[in-house]
Amino acid sequence: MSENNNQKSRVAQLALRNAMAGMGSDAQPEFVEFALGAGAVSANHAWVAVLEQCDRSLGPVLLWAQKFDATSLDIFVVYDADLIARRAQLFDLDIRVWLVADKKVTIAEPAAVLAASQVPQSHEQFADLIAQSGAEVVREHGVLSGEAMGLEVCRVVVDENDNTPRLEIGVGAHDRETFQMLHGKVATLESLVKVVDIVRGHRQSGVEHHPLNRLAAERLLRHRVVVDPQLVAASSMQVVEPPVKRLNVKDAVPCCAVGVSEHGQPIVVVCTAVVDVDVVAFAADARARIAPDAQLVIATHTNNVTPSLAKLAKSLRNPARFVEVAPVVR
CATH class of the missing domain: 3.40.630 (Aminopeptidase)
Known part of the structure; x- marks a missing residue:
């Protein structure tokens, strides 16, 4: 030492x-x-x-x-x-x-769960444009955004000059700022479609490694679970916000989905793409906020579940289980 x-x-x-x-x-x-x-x-x-x-x-x-x-x-x-x-x-x-x-x-007294925060109605006007581009419409903690296979490609922000909402295109704040410098502040459907197609092209199975398929790997896994719920023994799944806010799109933070199991029971799925030593605590917190009586499944890539993590999941008052999913082939 x-x-x-x-x-x-x-x-x-x-x-x-x-x-x-x-x-x-x-x-x-x-x-x-x-x-x-x-x-x-x-x-x-x-x-x-x-x-x-x-x-x-x-x-x-x-x-x-x-x-x-x-x-x-x-x-x-x-x-x-x-x-x-x-x-x-x-x-x-x-x-x-x-x-x-x-x-x-x-x-310490336990904190209350984070209260639900609705997307302002003035922001919802951009939901149709996001959907028309082929991106998935995502609502998290009062923020409306669009994701392409789990990677954020646009977000509604409030203009600091006139306090009006606008849709910005890009992956993260710096990318959105660069996009505005090149294309202006008004986001068009044509521009967003191009970005969505580029991102999807890099995040498909079989393509070479690229920054666009390294980011938000846990959200790519969630996207796959929502598209194919059988990966986690579910019949249907949908995106739901996590128990805490994600501060940066480049941060690897577990993400959540909620749905119905193959046996008709409510199920919460928390996705992570790494060996995350805090994921069990995070996932239990997520279930407590989303659906306290639901089954809890932690989905991660193959070989990410250690015996100690599996044991920890069983030590919850309402135990959870891990499901390993083969990662996208690069």
């Missing part, structure tokens, strides 16, 4: 010791390395201080705890404690989440 890593480990362990003292613990556990901070174990109890990536830390913490057969945990985080507390209550484990801030340690 390098000197920098040694220093980081010592700082994290000190933070954990202080947090344990702050919540009134006088335990003398064995301190163990944890990638996002520091951990300690004693018998079947574990303490973990998370100092980075707190919003996506519950899965890593629980996978780490599995190694020590810990069935009860105290988790200390420096932000998003209420989010972690909300997700922690979905597991059949004894978990307490604490916020460490301003030199104080306080128990």
